[in-house]
Amino acid sequence: MIFSRISIIITFTSLLESTLAMPATLSPPQDSICATGSPQCCDVNVLGVADLNCEAPPKAFKDVASFNKACATVGKINMCCILPILNQALLCNSPDTS
Template sequence: LQSSPQCCAVNVLGVASLPCTAPTVDLYSREDFARHCGQSGATAQCCVLPAVS
């Protein structure tokens, strides 16, 4: 499994968040992550995705 930072617009019942995009800047803290996502009205979330090999 991999953890991937994502900026997500809508959280559906705490299960699925859509649409999500990867941050477009380097992030150095949780505060940077939240601030970057918040600029577009999204929320900062870490999504766990299965690794594809």
């Protein structure tokens, strides 16, 4: 009887752990749009080095066109930035030309 309780606890624990290991959200892959860096919606691009007032896209997107539309809804341009810090981003490029 003790053995069966232990096996039930181990089974339940491993089931719980495998559930927690799954991704929290299932969204279309966005890595192909920004091969280097993370997708950002920014106000201004300064010489391709720095972007100002950047934020994460307000909604999910599946390609460059929908990424552009997502940023346009908040009045910003779509950029792929390597170092987004405190609403500023460094080393950005446009996914339209990459």
